Amino acid sequence: MKRTSTWVASLALPVMVAMLLVLAGSPSVTANDQPSAAAAEVKIDNFSFGPQTLTVAVGATVTWTNRDDIPHTVVSTDGVFKSKVRDTDEKFSYTFDKAGTYPYFCSIHPKMTGTVVVQ
Ligand SMILES: [Cu+2]
Numbered sequence: 001m002k003r004t005s006t007w008v009a010s011l012a013l014p015v016m017v018a019m020l021l022v023l024a025g026s027p028s029v030t031a032n033d034q035p036s037a038a039a040a041e042v043k044i045d046n047f048s049f050g051p052q053t054l055t056v057a058v059g060a061t062v063t064w065t066n067r068d069d070i071p072h073t074v075v076s077t078d079g080v081f082k083s084k085v086r087d088t089d090e091k092f093s094y095t096f097d098k099a100g101t102y103p104y105f106c107s108i109h110p111k112m113t114g115t116v117v118v119q
Helices: 002-025
Strands: 039-045 048-050 053-056 061-066 091-095 100-105 113-118
16 A cells, blocks of 8 residues: 555656646736737627736737627727627737727627727
8 A cells, every 4th residue: 555655656746747847838828917019819708808908018909809609899989990890700900009098899789898008
């Protein structure tokens, strides 16, 4: 019995180390609370924009992708940008050249709102 548990322990540690290495090596999720210079993504899913507030650097292109199985739009509250109706897996991109706060919503479902903060 003692022999078996020692064998299990000696096997378990290398397996755990290997799993940690695999996890560490996997692509990390982009943190959206830090400004990103080049590009950023917003997913539309289950009647919501995610992340609801996205912070990017001036010059960044934000791409919205509709992961929902119903159509949505991405419309700037201040008229800065306006997408066509986006069906499932369709995208809309806009490049933010000026710093500011850009609230937006879905014109089909106006309770769906989000904000892009450009700094
Ligand atoms: Cu919608």
